[in-house]
Amino acid sequence: MAVVVGYGGIDCDEFGRIIVRFQRDLDGAHSMRCRVSQT
Incomplete structure (x- = not known):
């Protein structure tokens, strides 16, 4: 699970x-760009 x-x-x-x-990122220092879609 991820948070925007x-x-x-x-x-x-x-x-x-x-x-x-x-x-699951315990230190909360890492984020990334992720493609999303909506149906």
């Missing part, structure tokens, strides 16, 4: 990726 993080809201880039942080 961003700079004041959902930060979507030109490729439709958002920034997420995985809950």
Whole structure:
């Protein structure tokens, strides 16, 4: 499971990726861009 993080809201880039942080990241210092879709 991951949590959406961003700079004041959902930060979507030109490729439709958002920034997420995985809950298994114990120190909370790492996030990544991830592609998402909605149906």
